[in-house]
Structures are given as structure tokens and as C-alpha cells.
Amino acid sequence: MKLIRQKTVWLPTWQGWTLLFLIAAGLLVTAFLNVHRFLAVTQRVEADVLIVEAWMPKTVTQEAVKEFTQGQYTLLVVMEMTSNGDPRPKQDSALRTPMAKYFVSHDVPTTRIIECFAPATNDRRSLTMADAVRKTLNQRGIAARGFNVFAP
Numbered sequence: 001m002k003l004i005r006q007k008t009v010w011l012p013t014w015q016g017w018t019l020l021f022l023i024a025a026g027l028l029v030t031a032f033l034n035v036h037r038f039l040a041v042t043q044r045v046e047a048d049v050l051i052v053e054a055w056m057p058k059t060v061t062q063e064a065v066k067e068f069t070q071g072q073y074t075l076l077v078v079m080e081m082t083s084n085g086d087p088r089p090k091q092d093s094a095l096r097t098p099m100a101k102y103f104v105s106h107d108v109p110t111t112r113i114i115e116c117f118a119p120a121t122n123d124r125r126s127l128t129m130a131d132a133v134r135k136t137l138n139q140r141g142i143a144a145r146g147f148n149v150f151a152p
Helices: 014-039 058-070 098-105 125-139
Strands: 049-053 075-082 113-119 147-150
Touching: 049 058, 049 125, 058 098, 058 147, 075 098, 075 125, 098 113, 113 125
Parallel strands: 049 075, 049 147, 075 113
Antiparallel strands: none
């Protein structure tokens, strides 16, 4: 009974290994140089609500102000994740997030800003935030024509 047999295995020479390495390196460099164009696609829709995440850096925030003021938006939703949901008492309508205050300081009326708070989570963040926005707008009786999400 034979359990093992001898077999010839073909392996690349040093020139073959070099060629394989150069091809793999070329593919990685090409992917690295073109990944931003693929991932950063902007396709605006006809929307009356702009959703902005509250954690964005100041340079991106300035672009969000420009997007809101130049677009045809009627509402700005500032989205933030918190450990305990909405931190405001029910009667308090004052803006809490620094992002919302930033928009007010750039001449966006407080009547056009809605703060939305979602419970903090480590997974399904986008779903959690989208659900919180939906619930917040439904509670206020707002039917949006469309949404654009401003993200860095």
C-alpha cells in the first residue's frame, strides 16, 4: 500500500518571482491611487434636508455650511451619537451640539436646524443614525422630499 508518492513541483525562478512581485506592486499602487475616486463619489439628489454628522472637523464643517446655504435645503439635521440618547429635557429646545451652534454662528436660522441624537453603538452606525433621523422627523411631523448626507 502506497500512501505517499513523489511529484515534481514547478516553482518560478528568481526572474519569475521578480515579475510576480512587480505585477502585484503595480496593482497595489494603481488601486491606492484610484481608490479615492471610487469611494468619494458625490451624487446629490433633489433634497430638502441636509444631514450633517456632528463629529466632523472644522475644514469639512465650513464646506457643509456652504452646501447648506447654496443648496435648496429647508432643514439641516445635525446628527450625533450619545451614550444616553437625547440629552435635553423634553421642554428644552436649545441647541446643544457645537456643530449646531457653529451653523447658527454662520447665519443659519435656528428654526431650520434640528438636532438628532442616536444611541452610541460599535456596529451598524449608519443604520442606527438613519433610524434616529427617521424617528426624529416623524415625531415632528416632517415629511422630507429627499435627503443628502454630508460626510467627510
